[in-house]
Amino acid sequence: MALDTHREELAATATALARPGSGLLAADESTGTIGKRFAAIGVENSEEHRRAYRTLLATAPGLGEWISGVILYEETLFQDAADGGSILDLFKAQGLVPGIKVDQGLEPLAGGLPGETWCTGLKGLQERAARYYARGARFAKWRAVLRITADDCPSELAVRENAWGLARYARTVQEEGLVPIVEPEILMDGDHDIETTAAVQEWVLRLVYEALAINGVFLEGSLLKPSMTLPGAECLQRPTPEQAAEFTLRTLQRCVPAAVPAILFLSGGLSEEEASVYLNAIHQAVGVAPWHLGFSYGRALQQSCLKHWAGHDVVSGQQALLARARANGQSARGVYVAGSEPSDGKSLFEANYSY
Template sequence: MDVERMIRTAQAVTGAGRGILAADESAPTIAKRLATIGVESTEGRRRSYREILATTPGLGDFIGGVILFDETLRQQVADGTPFAEAFARQGIVPGIKVDAGTRPLAGSPGEVVTEGLDRLRDRMVEYEAMGARFAKWRAVIRIGDGIPTAACLEANAHALARYAALAQECGLTPIVEPEVLMDGAHDLATCARVTEAAVREVYAQLAAQHVVLEATLLKPNMVLPGTDCPEQVGDEEIAEATVAVLRRVVPAAVPGIVFLSGGQTDEQATSRLDAINRQGPQPWELSFSYGRALQAPVLRAWGGDDGRREEAQKALLHRARLNSAARQGAYLPEMEG
């Protein structure tokens, strides 16, 4: 286990004002994304779209890492270069999503647990040989009537910790992602309470599994009121609540926190990240690991027409530049233009 290399990977993907492009959509998810622009999800169309991401000139100035899906890691760009290598040429560290999605949690109606531990060691050995340098596993926590339960938080945190220990054994820097969903009518305080409980349990389980925290990254949700909550709040209040929760439960040994965008709009994800970074110096890098919040403008610009590749790449570079500014507390709304 090369701990020093894993630490360098964690630092590389979040250093120098950079963040992560999450391009790890499963087959059903990418099909839904392509359907929004009227494009059928075939292997060729998926490869063509993701080649736009991999070959965007200058993307490495703002993006330090990319999370890929199994299919993409096995594909090549048009000139025969593997996707992992195409991203690496731009100074973007390739990573891989390794979980197998969620299933209902037995005995806990309305709750889910993430699966994928079976044969995970073998898969990660293969991924590392194919050029991946970090991995990601997502847990899903829902807020509702009587949930999440302690059993749900423990089951998902335990799976995250077992995955993280396996990842480090295989030389991959693990990103642990306990996502508290925005769905629901809960208020900001409820999200803060649940997020704190979820992340606290994750670090308890990581310690139990002997995971080296310096060679990990945390990918949490921001603390937000539910989408159906009648009391929505401003970016400053979201930033204060988010930082307060993280300062209580995330050890200073963790090198970076890369927020997910969840159901936020492109602009919301950027503006709120900026507000978080304006809260003052913190023990960790505060960056981003955005999927839809980076890719939505790209899909709209491309529209399935490969003749619009340059336009789509400009859209990606623009969004990446804005998020890079936000993770340094230097974003301004007028930069959207």
């Protein structure tokens, strides 16, 4: 079977991405989403500006000390830097493992409750994965999205459909040599409490790993990218970092097999500083865990970077990026001192977030 020929490589890639004290830079924003980010800083969404910004990320000096891999959008994977070399090679020169977003976005789920979605992109995935591997990508990402609402979301249909889609994707890309990041994101939208989130997340993760098993996914060559276990953004009872850590670890310990090399949390609308503080609390609470507990942050690594770059100041942008990379690298060891690195401080929550 095709997967068997890649098992050793898949395990080695997953281990490299699970390096202690590190995480991933999620730089896989679509052209439309990066346009929204640029609009906020007064920069035109042109290919030249996208090239310049992603070259800034790839050449931030010493980034590889805290970042083990980078998730790219297809444009960036095949894009040349201003000097003529590929942006991919610039990231690789820093020691980062390159990865690629392979899902093709969300669509309304027929038969689901209002607002429920399923993730598209399985058609043609085998061929695209082979092309991405040939280009140099070594892992992939697929984002399924679920929401908690007062009218019984998520439905069983939505949970099962998204779990199956994640499993089909994971098996498909493994057969082409790519480590799958399995991302069943539960949006922060809503006013539900942390106990509700925990119950839903346990349900979701149990069904995800059941589907992965049915599809024969090689767990040692896969990674999980979950939400932290937090209440809805509108819930008035806000947990302390210690409480959030306790619920998050309980959720994972109940549901995630020890064979999975790493759990890389998404920031999900937390501010830059919150994302670091919560991850730090998880490490301080965990003791010995069977998995590496890291991060895979997009906005929580780039918000300050974008603002300081503003289309022209590469050095300031890179300094801001490195500050948050350091903060999160320290958090991934449980040694971050809150406020010791500069941050934007702004809430990054966006209702019904998509990219």
